[in-house]
Amino acid sequence: MYFVYILKCNNGSLYTGITTNVDRRLAEHKSGKGARYTRAKGAGEIVRIERKKNRSTASKREAEIKKMSRTEKLGLIVATPVAKRSLKGGPHRG
Numbered sequence: 001m002y003f004v005y006i007l008k009c010n011n012g013s014l015y016t017g018i019t020t021n022v023d024r025r026l027a028e029h030k031s032g033k034g035a036r037y038t039r040a041k042g043a044g045e046i047v048r049i050e051r052k053k054n055r056s057t058a059s060k061r062e063a064e065i066k067k068m069s070r071t072e073k074l075g076l077i078v079a080t081p082v083a084k085r086s087l088k089g090g091p092h093r094g
């Protein structure tokens with residue numbers, strides 16, 4: 001199981017990525033071991049998660065989201081906010 005996530009950085013920008021464990025990946029971003037982008041902008045919170053069956057579909061969806069405008073991404077976030085709980089198993093979002 002893979003997850004496509006959108007992370008809101010401390011400066012308000014949005015970062016999109018994929019992982020098999022959202023909690024672990026967020027901890028990596030926050031500790032400075034995540035992507036170069038989030039090290040520079042500061043990792044905030046996960047604001048959207050989508051569950052995908054495999055890496056291929058997750059990667060395709062990640063690419064789709066990265067091509068979206070900020071306004072479109074914010075629309076996704078508003079449509080399905082993330083529950084404030086552990087996301088290791090991840091709720092289905094989208």
